[in-house]
Amino acid sequence: MTDTAPAVDGAVFRQVIGNFMSGVVVITTEHADVQYGMTVSAVSSLSLDPPMLLVCLNTRSGTQEAVRSAGRFAVNILAEDQSHLAERFASSGTASKFRGTPTRTGSTGVPLLADALAVVECRVVEVVTGGTHRVFLAEVVHAETTEGSPLAYFRGRFGKFELAQDAAAYRQLRKLVLSRCLGPDERLDVEPLAARLGAPPSSAYYALTRLVGDGLVSRDPERGYVVTPLDPDTSDDAHDAKLAIELGAAEMVVGRLRADQLAEFRGRARAAAAHVDGRRFADADRYIEANHAFHRYLIEATGVRALVDAYEHLSLSELMARALSDGAEAGPHLLDDHDALVDGLERGDLAAVRRVITSHNEHAKATQRAGILRLGGSL
Numbered sequence: 001m002t003d004t005a006p007a008v009d010g011a012v013f014r015q016v017i018g019n020f021m022s023g024v025v026v027i028t029t030e031h032a033d034v035q036y037g038m039t040v041s042a043v044s045s046l047s048l049d050p051p052m053l054l055v056c057l058n059t060r061s062g063t064q065e066a067v068r069s070a071g072r073f074a075v076n077i078l079a080e081d082q083s084h085l086a087e088r089f090a091s092s093g094t095a096s097k098f099r100g101t102p103t104r105t106g107s108t109g110v111p112l113l114a115d116a117l118a119v120v121e122c123r124v125v126e127v128v129t130g131g132t133h134r135v136f137l138a139e140v141v142h143a144e145t146t147e148g149s150p151l152a153y154f155r156g157r158f159g160k161f162e163l164a165q166d167a168a169a170y171r172q173l174r175k176l177v178l179s180r181c182l183g184p185d186e187r188l189d190v191e192p193l194a195a196r197l198g199a200p201p202s203s204a205y206y207a208l209t210r211l212v213g214d215g216l217v218s219r220d221p222e223r224g225y226v227v228t229p230l231d232p233d234t235s236d237d238a239h240d241a242k243l244a245i246e247l248g249a250a251e252m253v254v255g256r257l258r259a260d261q262l263a264e265f266r267g268r269a270r271a272a273a274a275h276v277d278g279r280r281f282a283d284a285d286r287y288i289e290a291n292h293a294f295h296r297y298l299i300e301a302t303g304v305r306a307l308v309d310a311y312e313h314l315s316l317s318e319l320m321a322r323a324l325s326d327g328a329e330a331g332p333h334l335l336d337d338h339d340a341l342v343d344g345l346e347r348g349d350l351a352a353v354r355r356v357i358t359s360h361n362e363h364a365k366a367t368q369r370a371g372i373l374r375l376g377g378s379l
Contacts, residue, residue, distance in 0.1 A: 051140035118145035169203040184229035255348035269338040323371030
């Protein structure tokens with residue numbers, strides 16, 4: 001029986017296949033001392049034993065010819081914030097693609113994108129031609145990965161891939177950790193955790209990997225995922241990171257703040273002071289909220305969103321909430337430091353502002369450390 005069905009129109013097929021969401025990778029190789037790279041989405045796992053990949057490259061591309069001649073290549077899996085690299089390596093040309101792009105040399109001698117989410121180095125085993133493309137069957141000789149989320153490609157556009165249920169699981173688990181419903185060093189197994197969150201195991205795993213990035217969960221080689229204990233050293237590290245952000249912000253804003261901004265700063269200092277009675281916290285939760293608003297305002301004044309995001313990522317308010325309580329000693333300098341900081345900003349005195357920020361960081365660390373030790377030394 002002869003199949004007389006008409007061929008599918010190429011434009012229709014392109015539209016249909018565009019509904020298939022895929023990851024985004026950059027294939028890199030080197031041949032005759034020239035580096036080659038191109039963005040592709042047609043990559044698939046072929047075998048686990050031995051580990052093998054399948055990669056499809058257009059026969060008209062220079063990278064395809066280089067891979068064929070060199071017999072080796074790397075698959076650089078892009079992270080969700082690397083769409084600029086996807087666009088760069090999707091362009092024509094060769095040398096300009098790598099200009100200004102941090103790279104390193106892999107174990108096979110091919111260039112690797114330094115900041116890729118993951119890399120897989122391969123050796124070509126077999127080549128098959130199919131239509132406009134060549135299909136490379138390749139053996140994996142080296143692979144490595146980091147924490148993060150991948151860049152996705154859907155309907156001709158690059159974007160962040162995050163399911164609503166994954167985001168919800170992350171927020172729920174983060175709240176459980178910060179509220180101390182999950183104890184320090186408590187083991188977090190994916191299956192029981194998924195049941196507790198009312199989410200699929202994939203969403204629980206997603207939440208765990210994000211919390212590793214937040215520093216709230218750790219990966220133990222023997223026990224798996226565990227709640228990172230909040231001890232004095234962990235608290236000090238978070239505060240020192242805040243110090244670095246605030247000193248950088250001070251360099252950008254001192255002498256440039258308007259009168260209304262300085263007035264707002266002074267008002268936020270007073271709002272924090274309202275929740276301290278003498279030298280003790282009258283309302284620790286409201287003090288933490290007001291203190292957060294005070295410190296965030298300096299960073300917001302830079303107008304640099306990335307600095308604000310970095311500050312928020314430290315989760316200092318949540319860490320403070322785990323250690324401070326009503327009636328706890330506030331320390332003799334916290335509120336005085338707030339006033340001194342605003343005074344320095346009003347004078348436009350950068351040296352004074354830097355001194356206050358640095359000394360205030362030490363006072364805040366001491367207050368937090370005392371709260372942690374009062375509650376047993378590990379939260």
